[in-house]
Amino acid sequence: MVYIYLRHKVRDFDTWKPFFDNDYASRRNYGIEVKKLFRSVSDRNDVHVLFSAPSEDSVRQMISRQELKDLMKNAGVVSEPEINILELTL
16 A cells, blocks of 8 residues: 655635545545545645555556546646655554
């Protein structure tokens, strides 16, 4: 199992959130599960998400989908996503 830490800015969190929620089935197809969803207290449109995934390969397959890129654009993502694939060490 690996974890994914994702950060990006969105134009408007309340507009972005339904797009994120509606992508649940696609994430599930890759075994990817949302663990925590955060937003900055100083910038409510600065979104941080922690996911779990079965493997690095499943993450790379999911994030390379053109559908995901289109979804992010339509949802109002305004920055290049910061994506870190992590392994638990404790």
